[in-house]
Amino acid sequence: MNSAPVEPSASRRQLGRSRLYTAADLPSRLLNWHAPRANRWERLCIEAGTLQVQWLDADGVSEESLQAGAARWIAPGLRWQIVAFDEAARFTLEIHADESTTAAAPLPLRAALLDEAHCVAIGTVAELAQVLDALSAGARSLVRASFDFSAAMGEAIARSKGRLCWHPLAGDGGGLTALVARAGQAIDLLEYLGRDHAVIEAALAGALRGDGERMHWLRNSLARHLVIEEAMLFPAYLAAGGNPGWVRGLCNEHNHLRHHLDRLDDPGSQRRFLLLLDGHDEKEEQIVYPDIVERLAHTLAQDTRTIIELGLVGMPPTASDEADVEPVTAPRD
Numbered sequence: 001m002n003s004a005p006v007e008p009s010a011s012r013r014q015l016g017r018s019r020l021y022t023a024a025d026l027p028s029r030l031l032n033w034h035a036p037r038a039n040r041w042e043r044l045c046i047e048a049g050t051l052q053v054q055w056l057d058a059d060g061v062s063e064e065s066l067q068a069g070a071a072r073w074i075a076p077g078l079r080w081q082i083v084a085f086d087e088a089a090r091f092t093l094e095i096h097a098d099e100s101t102t103a104a105a106p107l108p109l110r111a112a113l114l115d116e117a118h119c120v121a122i123g124t125v126a127e128l129a130q131v132l133d134a135l136s137a138g139a140r141s142l143v144r145a146s147f148d149f150s151a152a153m154g155e156a157i158a159r160s161k162g163r164l165c166w167h168p169l170a171g172d173g174g175g176l177t178a179l180v181a182r183a184g185q186a187i188d189l190l191e192y193l194g195r196d197h198a199v200i201e202a203a204l205a206g207a208l209r210g211d212g213e214r215m216h217w218l219r220n221s222l223a224r225h226l227v228i229e230e231a232m233l234f235p236a237y238l239a240a241g242g243n244p245g246w247v248r249g250l251c252n253e254h255n256h257l258r259h260h261l262d263r264l265d266d267p268g269s270q271r272r273f274l275l276l277l278d279g280h281d282e283k284e285e286q287i288v289y290p291d292i293v294e295r296l297a298h299t300l301a302q303d304t305r306t307i308i309e310l311g312l313v314g315m316p317p318t319a320s321d322e323a324d325v326e327p328v329t330a331p332r333d
C-alpha cells in the first residue's frame, strides 16, 4: 500500500462490529469503492482465507493481499474495495469513532439539508402536483401546505415508480409541512432510511440553535423514524431470523434518545444525545440495515413503499424504564 499504516488515537470509541462475512454472502457495497465517513475508522479483521483489497489515496490505486490473522485500520475518507477473495475468506469490519473529532454537533453536510431546501407554500392538490413535477432528479423542496396532503403524496410516490419520497415534519392546524425529494432512480430502503437520518440530524442542528420550529420537526421526524424501526422493520427482521442482540441494543438506545430529547436544554443531556445519535445512525446504516435488507429480500419492495409513504405519527412510548443505564453502543454478533 502506498500510504503508511495509520491508526486512530487510543481514545477511539468502537461503535459496532459487523456479522462474520464469508465469501458466500459478501455485501455488494464492499465490492465497490467506498470509504469511512469523517471521523470514522474501520478495522478489517481477516479470520480465515485471503482477501485482495485495493486502496485509493492521493498516490493512486494500490493493491494488497490480506491473509488470515491480518487486521487493517482504514482511515476516514480512504476509499477501498475488495477485488478478489478465496472461498475460505471470513472477516469482520469494526467501526470506530475518533474521539479527536467527537460529535459536538451534527455533521455539517447533513445539518445543511433543511437550511438549503427550497421552500414553497401550497393550498391545493393541483399545486402539490406542480411542485412535484418541477422537482428535478436530486432536488428537494420544503412544502408548507394549508391542508393534509398525505394521501396525495402517497399516490404521487406510487406513480413515480419509487423516485419520489417525503419526510413529513409537522401537521398543525389542519396543515402539513414536509420535505419532498426526487431521485434519479427508485429509492431503496437503505437510501431512504439514510435520508431520514439526515433529516433528523438537520432538524437537530436547528433545534440546537434555539429554533423552536426545528425542535418541533425533530420530535416529529424522530417519532416517525422510531415507529418505522420498532413497529415495522425490527419485528419483520426478527421474524426472518435477524440478530435479536442488535435489535435489543438499538431499542435500548432509542429509549435513551427519547429520554435525552426531553432534556436538550441540559448540556449533559445534549452531549449524550449527540454522541448517541451519531453512533446509532452509523451502526444502523453500515451494519444493521444491510442485514435487514438481506433478510427481508422477499418483501422488501412492498415494505420499502409502505415505509416511505408513512405519514406523521406520535412518539412511541419508552419500552422499559432503563434510561439511567448507559446504552449498549456496540451491537455484536
Ligand SMILES: [Fe+2]
Residues within 6 Å of the ligand: 229, 250, 254, 280, 284
Ligand atoms: Fe434506530
Ligand SMILES: [Fe+2]
Residues within 6 Å of the ligand: 193, 197, 225, 229, 281, 284
Ligand atoms: Fe434509524
